[in-house]
Amino acid sequence: MSHVSQAPSTSKRDSAKNSPYHLTLYVAGHSPKSRLAMSNLHQLCETRLSSKYTVEIVDLLREPKRARLDQIVAIPTLVKKLPPPLKKIIGDLSNTEKVLVGLDLYDESGEVILSSAMEPPP
Amino acid sequence: MPKKKSSGQTVSAEFPKAPTGIQGLDDITAGGLPKGRTTLVCGGPGCGKTLFGMEFLVRGALHMGEPGVMLAFEETAEELTQNVRSLGFDLNQLIKDNKLILDTIPIEATEFEESGEYDLEGLFVRLGDSIDSIGAKRIVLDTIEVLFGGLSNQGIIRSELRRLFHWLKNRNMTSIVTGERGEGSLTRQGLEEYVSDCVILLDHRVNEQMSTRRLRVIKYRGSLHGTNEFPFLIGQQGLSVLPITSLKIEHNISEEKVSTGVPQLDEMFGGKGVYRGSTVLVTGGVGTGKTSLVSHFAEAACRGEHVLYFAFEESSPQIIRNMKSIGLNLGKWVNKGLLHIESSRPSLFGLESHLVNFYNAVNTHHPKLVIMDPINDFLSIGSTREIKALFLRMVDFLKSRQITLICTGLISHVDSAQETEVGVSSLADTWIHLSNLEFDGEHRRQLYILKSRGMAHSHQVRQYTMSHQGIHLDEISGRHASNHLHGL
Numbered sequence: 240m241s242h243v244s245q246a247p248s249t250s251k252r253d254s255a256k257n258s259p260y261h262l263t264l265y266v267a268g269h270s271p272k273s274r275l276a277m278s279n280l281h282q283l284c285e286t287r288l289s290s291k292y293t294v295e296i297v298d299l300l301r302e303p304k305r306a307r308l309d310q311i312v313a314i315p316t317l318v319k320k321l322p323p324p325l326k327k328i329i330g331d332l333s334n335t336e337k338v339l340v341g342l343d344l345y346d347e348s349g350e351v352i353l354s355s356a357m358e359p360p361p
Numbered sequence: 362m363p364k365k366k367s368s369g370q371t372v373s374a375e376f377p378k379a380p381t382g383i384q385g386l387d388d389i390t391a392g393g394l395p396k397g398r399t400t401l402v403c404g405g406p407g408c409g410k411t412l413f414g415m416e417f418l419v420r421g422a423l424h425m426g427e428p429g430v431m432l433a434f435e436e437t438a439e440e441l442t443q444n445v446r447s448l449g450f451d452l453n454q455l456i457k458d459n460k461l462i463l464d465t466i467p468i469e470a471t472e473f474e475e476s477g478e479y480d481l482e483g484l485f486v487r488l489g490d491s492i493d494s495i496g497a498k499r500i501v502l503d504t505i506e507v508l509f510g511g512l513s514n515q516g517i518i519r520s521e522l523r524r525l526f527h528w529l530k531n532r533n534m535t536s537i538v539t540g541e542r543g544e545g546s547l548t549r550q551g552l553e554e555y556v557s558d559c560v561i562l563l564d565h566r567v568n569e570q571m572s573t574r575r576l577r578v579i580k581y582r583g584s585l586h587g588t589n590e591f592p593f594l595i596g597q598q599g600l601s602v603l604p605i606t607s608l609k610i611e612h613n614i615s616e617e618k619v620s621t622g623v624p625q626l627d628e629m630f631g632g633k634g635v636y637r638g639s640t641v642l643v644t645g646g647v648g649t650g651k652t653s654l655v656s657h658f659a660e661a662a663c664r665g666e667h668v669l670y671f672a673f674e675e676s677s678p679q680i681i682r683n684m685k686s687i688g689l690n691l692g693k694w695v696n697k698g699l700l701h702i703e704s705s706r707p708s709l710f711g712l713e714s715h716l717v718n719f720y721n722a723v724n725t726h727h728p729k730l731v732i733m734d735p736i737n738d739f740l741s742i743g744s745t746r747e748i749k750a751l752f753l754r755m756v757d758f759l760k761s762r763q764i765t766l767i768c769t770g771l772i773s774h775v776d777s778a779q780e781t782e783v784g785v786s787s788l789a790d791t792w793i794h795l796s797n798l799e800f801d802g803e804h805r806r807q808l809y810i811l812k813s814r815g816m817a818h819s820h821q822v823r824q825y826t827m828s829h830q831g832i833h834l835d836e837i838s839g840r841h842a843s844n845h846l847h848g849l
Binding site: 267270313335340 | 464466467468472473474475476477478479480481482483484486487489490491508512
C-alpha cells in the first residue's frame, strides 16, 4: 500500500467542495489496466481536485483480504470514501467525464467543476 | 438405498464424484456431483436453488471433510444463516470452525460508475483468498448472473465468467453455479453455455392446490444418471430427493420369522409368524379388529425391537386407551421408547410429503416393524398410479432394510376391492382378511389368510374373539362351524 498525499492546493475552485477527498484505488499487480488507472487518477487529482485529497493504492495481490472487506469485484476500482456518499467507479478511469460524475464533482449549476487550464484527455 | 456406496465406488475410478449428502440425490447421480467440476443448478424463483447449494456446502463441511465457500449475490449472510437454521444447520458454528465462508456481494445495491476497461480480478482475488484460508474444496456461486444486471459491459462479464469457470476447474473446486430460469432457455444469461459437466433443473409447481417440487438431472457428462423428474421436498432435515425405487428387485431375503402376537395365528403360518421384512396387509370391514390385530403385532415386536406406528385415523392416546381394553399395554412400550406412534391425517399432505415424513421417521427411529393404520385415506389423495408408486417406494425402502411392514385397509369384501386397493394388495406378501359374520342370531368374527408368499399356510377360515385378553382364535371344533366356513 502506498499513500500519496497532497498538500492543500490553492486552486480558486476550492469553495465548491472544500472538504478533503479520500480516495482508494484497488488494483491487482501491475497489469496494464491497473497502471493506466493509476496514471489517469494521478492526472485527475493533479489537475481537477481543487481541495486537498488523499489517495490510497491497494494492491489486492498483496492484500487479498481487502477484496472481501471492501467489497471489491472489478479491477481497477476507485472508491471515494470521503466526502460522503461512498462512490465506486470501476475501470481504468479513461473516461474522465464518468469519473467526475462518480466523484460528485459537479457544482450546483450542474456543470462539471473543471480547472480552467484543463484539456480533456486524448 | 444400500447400493449407493458400491455404485459410487465402482465409477469413482473414471468419474470422481463429490457426494452431496442430499437425501436421494446421490442415488440418482450414482455418487454425487462431478468432483472438481462445475454443476449448474437452475430453476425459477423459490425453487430451492440457494438451499440446494447451502446443503451441499454444509453436508460437505460436516460429513465429507470438505470445507466450502458460499458466494451470495442476492442474500445477506444473516438471511442465509436464518434460512437454514430451521434445518438444523448452524452456519455460525461452521464459520467459527473454519469450515465455511459466507461471502456476500450486494451487486444490485451498489451503484457503479464505469469508466474505461475493467475485469473481475477482484472477484478472483477474494474467492482465491477465501478458498485458501480454509482449504475449501466446494464452492457455490449464487446467483452469479446478477453481475449482468449490475455491470453494463456484458462482453467483459461473459469473458470473465468463462475465465472464472476455467479457474475453478484448475483449482479442482467442486462448484455449483445457480441460475434463474429464462424464457426458452435454462438460464436467463445462458450460463449453460459455460457449464458443460452437469446441469440440474429444479422446478416448483402447484397441481390441484398441492405444491410439488421436482428435480431433474438434465445432463451429466460421463456418468449415468436418472433422467426422470424426481419429486423432492424441503423438509425438516433439508432437501430430500425421492428416487423412484430401484428398478431391480434385489432385496436380501430373510428366513427369520416375526410373531403376529397371536399364537394361534402364528400357527396358521406354520408356527412362528410371518417373514421378517415382508409386507403384510390386514383388511376387513368396520369393527373387525384390524387395529387390534396390528397392535398384537406391535406388542410382540416391542419385546426387544423398535416399532413405528403410523396412525392415520386415531391419535396416540386413543389407540393406547382402546388397546388397553383388549389387554394390550402399548403405553408401556411408548414410555420405554420402543414404540413410536405418529398420528397425522393423510389428506393434510401431498403424497410426496408423506413419503419424506415416512423416510425421516424410519431413519430416526430405526424400527424393525412399521405399521400403517389404515392406508385407505391415502387412496383418496392421488391417482391409482401415484399411490401404487408411493407404496412401491415405501415397500422397497423397508424391504431393503429388512423392516417388516403391516398395513391395514378397510375392505368389507375382498371381491369388492377397488382398483387401487388391488394395486396395493399386489405388493403385499401376506394378506389376512377379517370379516364380520351374522350367524345363528350371533355376531361373529372370522379371519383367513388370502395369501402368504413363500410359506405354507393354513387355508382355514377361523373364528376369533376379542376380549380383555386380546384376540383369540377359536379352536376348530364342531362340524357345523367348520363346514359352514369352508363353504364361504
